[in-house]
Amino acid sequence: MLLIVFPFSCFGVRLSKLLVPISKVYLKYPCRKSYFSRVKNILVIVGTRPNFIKITQLKKLGDAKGVAVKLLHTGQHYDRNMSTIFFEQFGILPDYTLDLESTTAASQIGETIVGIEKVARELNPELIVVVGDVNSTLAGAIAANKLGIKLAHLESGLRSFDRTMPEEINRILTDEITDVYFVTEQSGLDHLLNHGINPARIHFVGNTMIDTMVAFDEKIRENTIRTSLNMSDRAYTLMTFHRPALVDHQEGLKTLIQILKDVSEKYDIVLPIHPRTRKNLKEFGLLDEFNAIKGLITAEPMGYFEFQHLILHAAFIVTDSGGIQEETTFRQIPCITVRPNTERPVTIDVGTNVLVPLEREIIKRHITEIGNGTFKKGKIPTHWDGKSSDRIMDIIAAL
């Protein structure tokens, strides 16, 4: 009797170990090619600045592994400096862009679901991939579910356990209907397992945000923004703030201004302003006081290479961003995160991150530690090695 061997794996089972009588295969499945076809078309949904930064290597690797990766930009972020600039710097283009005019979170999510559905019906992908925890992530997850298309979630399992954050609700709901879970850190794996998710569906692949830093390392290092701003190495701090819990409240913004005044006594500050923050500073009549802070250089949101170059040479970072906690951990640059919690605890347990309340004295104390060299040093977390997208594409190609 003839025997054939299939040299690939499926659902974690190495099929090459299975010896199948060929007569049975021909009888039951006359078109063997289609029966054994793998995932060949995937649709990746992105909508916000951090999403664009997390998917830069997928398309390129997809080509190498025989998977067509199509990119759908939902248009959630639309300013040039929040969107187009990243595609230009990374040398990628969305295959589809939605043109939505939503004004509230609910209409944004609703319209995005409808937009994604139209594209997905036309493209008919075998898998939809969503990224992170933004409204576009949830919209992509619901669209996939309603269309009966399998869903993969990059950065699944993260939890802040703070349900007042819109992102936490997006994470919980997305993970509830995900089929393939890609996890960046141990806590993500633990949360999914505790929730009873089948371990075979969870893949601890590491962090694709780090892949982008590694892939574009040369461009980041050779960028000239620091010299054009006239900033010496380690003599300045880089800051960003955009969380509603901080910047949607006048009191929060007033305290932030006091903190900036404190810090500017010792360090120059570079602060690219997120559109949400700029809008609120204006609305609360605080923009002039903000702009007048001595030693504070405010800017429009920056391109990736510029911002990364400034991280690399900063004395420390102060932020409420999710992704920047991870990037500073990878660079081993001190990060003071002005939030009561984080969904990325590895940056604290292993990395260079600390959580602080919006309190002047506590923040001053950490900055003193940084200045006298007693601030914690940190290590690079497991699998944050620049190869996560590669692992992801291998898993997808073998599904």
Ligand code: UD1
């Ligand atoms: C969103 C994500 C947040 C993520 C952040 C990354 C949600 C719920 N929030 O927050 O998790 O950390 O992106 O930056 O998805 N705006 C502009 N131009 C733009 C984008 C936004 O002017 O290009 C303004 C608009 O007035 C908009 C507001 O900013 O109403 C907020 O934008 P939105 O995308 O809803 O939330 P972000 O605060 O950007």
Ligand code: UDP
């Ligand atoms: N970033 C950037 N330019 C800026 C500010 C941030 O390129 O002016 C990058 C930053 O390096 C990180 C990502 O944007 O990769 C983080 O996005 P953001 O803080 O908006 O979102 P979050 O990570 O909090 O969801």
